[in-house]
Amino acid sequence: MRDPGQIRAIQCTQCGAGLDVLGGGRVTTHVCPYCGSALDALDNYRVLTRFTEMTRPATPLSIGDRGRVMGQDWQVIGILGLSERWQTQVWTWVDHLLYSPTHGYVWLTLEDGHLILTRRWRKAVSPGWISAAQVEQANARPGADSDGEHFRYFETSTASITFAEGEFTWRPRQDDRTITVSLLGDRTMLSYVEGAHEREIERSWYLPQADVWAAFGVTGAAVPRTEGAHPLAPVRLPRDLSFLIGASAVFAALCGLLALVFLAMNGRTVLAQTTLRASQLPTEMAFDIADTSRLAELRFEGDLGTNTWAWIEVTLSDPEDVPLFEAGRELGYYAGRDSDGAWTEDDRVTVIRFHPTQSGRYTLDLDAPEGGAGEAQDGPRLGGLRVSAREGASSARPPLALAVLFALLAGGLVLWRRTAEARRWQGSDWEDDD
Amino acid sequence: MSDLNCPTCGAALGPRIGTVKMISCAHCGTTSYLEDDQFRAAGQSGVMHDGPQLLALDRPALVAGLRYTPRGQARFSYGRGEWDEFWALDDAGAGVWIAIDEGDVVVQAALPAGNAPRPKGPLALGQGLQARGESFAVSEIETATCIALRGVFPEVLRLGETYRFVNATAPSGRLLSGEEGPDGWEWFLGDWVDPFEVRAP
16 A cells, blocks of 8 residues: 655754745755754754844845746745945845756845846856955956956955845855955956855846846835946946947048048149239139039138238129129238237138039139228238139038047047946946056 | 645645645745655655756757757766766767756766876875866765666666766866776866756757
8 A cells, every 4th residue: 555645844943943945956054034043954954053133134035936037937045134344334235045946046136226146157267266365466457257258356345144044055154254356347247256165256147127026026116226326237328339439430530531632632723823912902813614513712811910901802703704602701810918828810811612603714803992900990901912713622621520520429429438337337446447 | 635734834735745745835834745655765766857957858959059969867866966967969979978967067078098187096185187288176076876867878877876976177167077987987078058058959
């Protein structure tokens, strides 16, 4: 006859409370949630030690809670309260030990309302170990590489256990201290963790907060509020920011190059520089234009004394004697000295570009009806006027303006990224920032 | 079976206790187990109790980007826990051992005798070993018993047989494992694999 069997409970050998056994084969210690006794899970739950005067840390998660994180189902099997003191400051956080039969054991950390997943990292890490002492002696910020990610030193922390409940894969002791050297990468954090009896390397991920809380059934007001930014929290930057920066820089360079090319395209002189004395004005000049596909350019340079100005008037007529445009320009030259030192304002040259509508002989009517010294309008002050004209000219201003615009865009995006990065690193304890 | 109650609070454990061996009471959270003939015989038979697993026999899987098909599964007990050794073939028919122990995954291939360490005398923790030009330090020396077998293997494994094994780690993270048999040590070299990198193709 088949033995019907007998139901036996797993109970705390100290207080008799029923224990919930959830963890896998590596659980060695079970801390009774009722009396705080640490029980040897490998030796009939023999009492190893007792946690006394423990203050339960604030967490909406409990032993036995189940949730899906990083695509796997996990169950909370242990809860640790931890704290770090430095001078008068105290930081506290809660580590939840999660267990999955297929993926083993991971930590779900709740720190300032942020959820972080940390697990042992067995892949190759270079260097294989960084101790707190090495950090102290380092002249440059220590770095490490693993899994294609580069990590830079962030902080060293010394944590003490203040609370323990549930199952653990090692034996936690009250006030056990763990020294962790953390390095921050673009996506994750790498930690060299040194406890009383072992060393291991861990890697941490920032989790999609709302999804994880919902997965564990924590909703509404039960979800802890976040305080401050976590260095692992994703920075809200466009995903293709690097591309945008690169593209803006490339466009700025191309436009700059184009501006140089346009500058180099001087065209052909159609009116050699001619110097007119003031007494020769008004006057009429003619020149022939053959190239109607590109801009033509008139250049005027006034012969002006210091702090004088002149107003010139220009009328250009096309080969059919139809006025193409009329324009007026002020030429001036000012110089002086003030509290900031010497200054000059040189506007003795002006350029007028136009698009020739047809080839043939163009006529330029030129006059300088007004002028003066300083603010006064006391008559022409122009000593002479040099006039020249070219065809096939180009203007470098549009590509130059675009080059500046793209350069400003690239610079602004870089500044945005650097500011966001600086926010991530503001909690770092590395003082000589490089 | 449905009339079984929680020994701690007296609440009914429900019909599931008839099909499972261990259950947590929905009322007080106490874990209870059914101590029957099968429970007492646990470990004496070669029954492979199926739980959630990263790999399944004859089902191809991508392990760190490489495709393997497990053809044999051996379960070993090291006292407080168990782990599985899968004999798996890649698409070219080359075989590897994939060890899985609660999220710890190692893929190793047998080392030819010419590249294998030749330890003189008994091995000790911390002892240095050389394999394929790399230095390893012994990090674990244990014994394990084969408690279940299924599928096919490239060597003879015997149910209930106890093996002595050693693990040695290189600074690069590579793992060298040795298994002591009647003809001396057999050596296997490989790498840890992130369990999140084991998935269906």
